[in-house]
Amino acid sequence: MKEALVSLVTALADDELIIGHRHSEWTGFAPHIEEDVAFSSIAQDEIGHAAAYYSLIAEVTGTSPDHMALGREPFEYRNAVFCERLNRDWSYSLVRHWLYDTADDVRLAALQESADASLAALATKMRREERYHLLHANAWIKRVSEGPVEGRTRLIDALGMCYAEALALFDILEFEDSILENNLLPCSSSELRGRFSMRATSELDDFGLPADVHRDLDDSAEFLASSSGDLIASEKDASSASARPGIGGRAGMHSDEFKALWDEMTSTHRLHPEAQW
């Protein structure tokens, strides 16, 4: 039960921390000053949510939230690879922001029914804040998808890069059986993936964006989702990683982009894990 809770919440927390870290990298460099501010706001919320999740883990295991966030080895992080990708173009970040927050909404709605009362309460509180992230992402996707052709093309390209990796947010979790037995999640990761996929596809359709372009990627991700963590781990060679991108984060398999992020993010903390800052 304890391992199940830690497994579930670590995945949630790491997703929030790592995507928050990436969003915060736009501060000072966004293509529009208002978006410097908006992405920073969202980043602060996500990192705050990560801190709340880590505190929940700390209560159970006796470790500290800062140790969870900054004191672990790269393979101990359970965030989806999707969250750790470099920001690339702003269209990529925007599409990732939209897909992530749509997925997070699906996930939080389920977590509100968790048998763990603290987790359910936290999910309710977070979902209120996440609403504003979705409003921001939706407004931009709508605006760009209805605007001049270059922006629209970029959105479609970014969707092509992002969609399959976003589905891996719902890869099977470590101790998933126990998570489900104890009702920490009311339904399986693959059930949540289905809900997310249906919702995202239908909303993309409303935006006039061609969701069917992604069907192939979708199928391959479905296939991999049923693989065990071990199988994913055994497919680590470069060619299969590029053919099936973004899988394995839930099993601690990360990209080189994560290694660089981790190296920088934990550098000050690692100098002196015991120091007060």
Add this chain to the structure above:
Amino acid sequence: MSYEEKLEEFNRRVEAGDKVEASDWMPDDYRRGVLKFIEMHANSEIMGALPERECLPKAPTLKRKMSLAAKIQDEIGHAQLLYRVAEDLGKSRTAMYEDLLAGESKFHNVFHYPVHHWGDVAVIGWLIDGAALVTQAALLDSSYAPYTRVLKRICSEEQLHLRHGEHITLQLASGTDYQREMFQEALNRWWLPIIHFFGPRSNVAKDLLLHWKVKTRTNEDLRQEFLDRYVPKVTELGFSFPTPVPRLKGDAWVVAAEDIDWAPLDAIKKNRGPETQRRLSRRRAVYDSHRWVREALSEPAVHAA
């Protein structure tokens, strides 16, 4: 009224401590001078976000990561407010922003320097923000009223930033030898740029901004206030100063004029500081490759099929 009469009337008003509104008549030199001054302040808030932004990914705790992100966000917010005030004086935000990226306008000297580690965050948050607050508080009584109104808000946020910087410094000062060394090493690099921050001695006879009370105090007066306020605090924490070393004369902490090397500041005025081009070009590259974002914002929406 002739131009001369208007000018005389304007001078009389300002001399008497009256405040100028954007819609009031003002001499062109006043308008241009105030615009340039506020534009530089706004540019500095934008570019001032970058050194701390470069340290943000390395923040040592979750709490620091969030508070530093919030602080940097405030700075960009200050730029938004200041650009708005400057726009009313006749230059669009886009034009100001593009001039900044093209290296055709200026921003404060301290934001032309590199950062290396968390000690820089302490020095920036405490001493550089402290220096900025000394200069900004002095502007609260500026003759240009719209500027003073946004400065009021900016100064109250800067007070919070200062406390944030002070906390970070105190943690380093009371920490391990390595943490203390981080602060000292950063202070050694930043001290001369901080002294430069207030500018060379003001030329009171020639400075139109002083004449029209846009600025109310001279550079050396502000530098002196900073030294008297911060040198004792830094000393009390057990840190030392590199050249120009402040020395107590009477009850004032003084740096000798001949100890200040102005050459680095002269280079920065020509946008040739150590980090000037790298920081500008990174922001410029994003701006240039994201024209489509601005086009999406400006074009009327058309419904896709």
